[in-house]
Amino acid sequence: MSADHAGPSQGPAARLRRLEGLLEQRGLIDAGQLDRALGAFLARASPANGARLVARAWLDDGFRQRLLADANAALPELGLSMGGGLQEQQLRVVQNTADSHNVIVCTLCSCYPLALLGPSPTWYKSEAYRSRVVRDPRSVLREFGFELDPRVAISVWDASAEARYMVLPRRPAGTDGLGEPELAALVTRNGLIGVAPV
Amino acid sequence: MAELFRVGDRVRATRVDPPHHTRLPRYARGAVGTVTGLLGRHPLPDRSARGLAAEPEPVYAVSFAAGDLFGEGDHTVTIDLWESYLRPAAAESRAKGRSSE
């Protein structure tokens, strides 16, 4: 990373400080407001939201169908939303089945359901992931330690427009009798992107 | 103005390689896929990225076979594409023999 070679007065942190100072002087930003907005965003948006949606969908088939048909309308049932950001984006939830597995990418930049799940992982934004998952998704899954049954078809979703995508993983075997919070605890961020089974 | 395409239509992504911001990935240029979803109407980013006025236009989820994109692979890739990036593929198949695919 180029920042490693820069002295303390030249790296991105220093540039950012100077930029912030100038923008505040010009009345374009307010540092306090910025910090509050950042704090509010990180408090409300996280993978735990996705996990709750998945757990509810596993337990309640009506909710599952509503989530798949119109996720934006279903989110408020759990007190969640894709709003709070610049513009409310359409969320599309895609379901893994016995025959098909879904993986999400944004090859052109890094589009991701930020408003719901918080910041994406660094690997999701990398050229390594974005270049290869559309071309050889099975190999990429293998790099995550996920050997997908060769009989299962893969659907890759390239979030190139305004919709944002989240995977609804399959409910793991042996989880009968688990309550919603226990089921939610099984769901990982990688599962919501599709590079893990759950 | 109504949508040009419906779910199930075969469409071809334009071959145009513009000198400006666009949201048609190069790996899909010229490829034929199937409309599998309607994603509302949004201003074309090619225009709004240059500060040009852009009326909202339909956006489609278009599913492509990996083989048609890369010549290999058994998966599908679904890309969300503005109507401006798409042409009907059915009309082209009538012209087969006169133009190269």
Place this chain on the structure above:
Amino acid sequence: MARINDVGGMQGFPAVWQEQDEPPFHADWEAHVFAINSALIGRGVYNLDEFRDAVERIPAGEYLASSYYERWLRAITMLLAERGIVSEEDLADG
């Protein structure tokens, strides 16, 4: 002309490397870049498409050598300079 960000299907990149338990931002400056970008777009200084366009206009070598939020910072300063709001001299050290 297809730009450096348009990497779908491209060869030559390494295996995907996953950092375990990574934080939402790796440094305060990254979080501030994220917040400032939202604020400036919210104020209409530029729009999201203009922002993506600016990231894509970073010279290819510099783009590939930069981290994700370094690209964001570069794009923001590029847009502000183009609009005469903040110049490179303003941001220079010293």
